[in-house]
Amino acid sequence: xxxxxxxxxxxxxxxxxxxxxxxxxxxxxxxxxxxxxxxxxxxxxxxxxxxxxxxxxxxxxxxxxxxxxxxxxxxxxxxxxxxxxxxxxxxxxxxxxxxxxxxxxxxxxxxxxxxxxxxxxxxxxxxxxxxxxxxxxxxxxxxxxxxxxxxxxxxxxxxxxxxxxxxxxxxxxxxxxxxxxxxxxxxxxxxxxxxxxxxxxxxxxxxxxxxxxxxxxxxxxxxxxxxxxxxxxxxxxxxxxxxxxxxxxxxxxxxxxxxxxxxxxxxxxxxxxxxxxxxxxxxxxxxxxxxxxxxxxxxxxxxxxxxxxxxxxxxxxxxxxxxxxxxxxxxxxxxxxxxxxxxxxxxxxxxxxxxxxxxxxxxxxxxxxxxxxx
Ligand SMILES: [Zn+2]
Numbered sequence: 001x002x003x004x005x006x007x008x009x010x011x012x013x014x015x016x017x018x019x020x021x022x023x024x025x026x027x028x029x030x031x032x033x034x035x036x037x038x039x040x041x042x043x044x045x046x047x048x049x050x051x052x053x054x055x056x057x058x059x060x061x062x063x064x065x066x067x068x069x070x071x072x073x074x075x076x077x078x079x080x081x082x083x084x085x086x087x088x089x090x091x092x093x094x095x096x097x098x099x100x101x102x103x104x105x106x107x108x109x110x111x112x113x114x115x116x117x118x119x120x121x122x123x124x125x126x127x128x129x130x131x132x133x134x135x136x137x138x139x140x141x142x143x144x145x146x147x148x149x150x151x152x153x154x155x156x157x158x159x160x161x162x163x164x165x166x167x168x169x170x171x172x173x174x175x176x177x178x179x180x181x182x183x184x185x186x187x188x189x190x191x192x193x194x195x196x197x198x199x200x201x202x203x204x205x206x207x208x209x210x211x212x213x214x215x216x217x218x219x220x221x222x223x224x225x226x227x228x229x230x231x232x233x234x235x236x237x238x239x240x241x242x243x244x245x246x247x248x249x250x251x252x253x254x255x256x257x258x259x260x261x262x263x264x265x266x267x268x269x270x271x272x273x274x275x276x277x278x279x280x281x282x283x284x285x286x287x288x289x290x291x292x293x294x295x296x297x298x299x300x301x302x303x304x305x306x307x308x309x310x311x312x313x314x315x316x317x318x319x320x321x322x323x324x325x326x327x328x329x330x331x332x333x334x335x336x337x338x339x340x341x342x343x344x345x346x347x348x349x350x351x352x353x354x355x356x357x358x359x360x361x362x363x364x365x366x367x368x369x370x371x372x373x374x
Contacts, residue, residue, distance in 0.1 A: 002104065003144075007151045008111040013126075013135045015151075017106040022141040024171060024246065026211045029239035029314050060272035060358070066284065068354050106144050108151060118154045118185040141245075146172035154185055165193050167201045171212035174219035178247055183220070190220045203229040206236035214248050223371045230369040234258050239314045254369060262318045262366050266325050269358045270301055271309060273351075289349050292331055297351055300328040318366065325359045326352065 025032060112135060115122035126135065139147075146169050152160045165173070170193055177186050194216070203213040203225050210233050217226035233241070233255045240256040242249065276282050277294035284290070301307040304324055310316075330351045 002107065004107040004109065005148055005151075006109050007148070007155050007157070008109055008114070011109040011111040013110045013112040013115065013137060015108040015110055015137045015139060017108070017142055017144065017147060018138065018140045020104070020106045020142065020144045020147075022143075024168070024175075024211070024243070026208060026241055026243040026246075028237065028241050030242075060269050064358075065273060065276040065282070065354055068357070106147075108147070110151060111155060114155050119180045119182055121180040142176055143169070143172040145169060147176055149173060150176050150182060150186065153189060154182065161189060163192060164196050167197050167209055167212045167216070170194075170197065171215045174216045175246070178219045187220065190216075190222075194220070194222060194225070198225070204232055206232050211241070211243050211246070211248075214251060215243075215246055218248060218251065218371065221371060226371040227368060230255055231366075234262075234366060234369070235318050238317045238320065251369065258367055258369075259318055260313050262362055263313050263316045263321050265362045266318075266321045266359055267306055267309065269355065269362070270297070270306060270325060270328075273297060273354050274301065274307075285349050289347065292333065293349065293351055296329065296331050318363065322359050322363050325355050328352070328355060 112122070112126050116126055122137075125137070149161055149165065149169070150173055152158070170190075173186065177183055201209050201213075203210070203217075210229055213225060213229040214233065216222070217229060230251065233252075237255060237259055241252045243252065274294070274297055277290050277297060282290050298307065328351055330349070333347050335345055335347055
């Protein structure tokens with residue numbers, strides 16, 4: 001089927017759009033993203049990021065734990081909110097690649113003069129000798145509605161431009177803008193659309209919208225949204241996100257790098273604490289006490305898949321691992337007073353007094369991404 005949009009009925013250029021309106025998708029560690037879903041896959045072995053162990057390990061040597069007092073029961077309460085489970089994760093594996101279907105063709109009659117004025121891309125592409133006949137430009141996979149909105153803006157038909165669009169449509173407009181370099185022409189409308197969208201689809205929620213916001217804020221240089229949405233992705237993503245065809249792969253790579261650094265650091269804290277409690281010099285309180293703490297920590301780390309040390313960091317978000325570390329339990333026991341049967345008191349040393357301040361520090365020190373010109 002064929003549709004022709006007469007954006008400029010007297011236009012000298014025909015744009016033919018093939019396979020229009022292909023959906024935007026994203027995957028986390030090879031699993032297709034649907035909403036918040038992602039399948040944790042322990043079998044998968046990505047490049048282990050153990051190269052940083054030494055430098056992080058030296059930061060958490062036994063001196064650090066010696067200076068922390070396990071008896072100050074400041075952190076003994078369980079953390080607020082639901083107990084920490086590694087971010088769970090859905091079950092929809094990416095389907096095998098299917099051959100590209102032909103969804104028909106959309107035609108737009110446009111004016112080359114408007115395109116050349118608005119776009120360095122078209123200025124270059126249409127800068128050849130001008131044939132008598134109508135010029136034809138071919139394009140593929142752009143969203144039909146997003147392309148029509150964009151072309152109406154470029155051709156000055158601003159009354160035909162909606163005053164609000166969905167976040168997904170804006171992401172598709174951003175893709176078109178990025179490709180043809182329409183930034184200047186579209187900018188004014190983004191100032192109308194983006195504030196409305198921030199209320200409807202907050203950039204603080206992690207999901208497919210996170211992808212759209214990263215794309216939109218990067219293409220339209222919105223530093224504040226970029227900063228907040230990349231921080232959300234860093235904190236909640238359980239693995240490397242890929243978004244085929246979207247010009248944000250480098251950013252997604254940096255987000256994952258910082259996720260891995262922070263997850264690695266939390267795991268290092270727990271392993272360093274384990275090594276400290278195993279050391280006989282750690283008997284700051286008593287042999288019984290450090291043995292109990294050592295035993296409890298060993299069991300907790302093993303039950304959460306942290307002992308032996310995991311070789312791949314897939315499936316651990318920063319928030320997930322931090323909550324998991326803070327949820328590690330300490331057994332309750334009482335000191336026996338051999339002279340007074342009734343006076344035995346509850347022992348106050350607690351693993352959380354070692355773990356909480358350090359893990360909270362890791363979370364506070366996560367490096368934020370900033371928008372930069374490139
Ligand atoms: Zn103790």
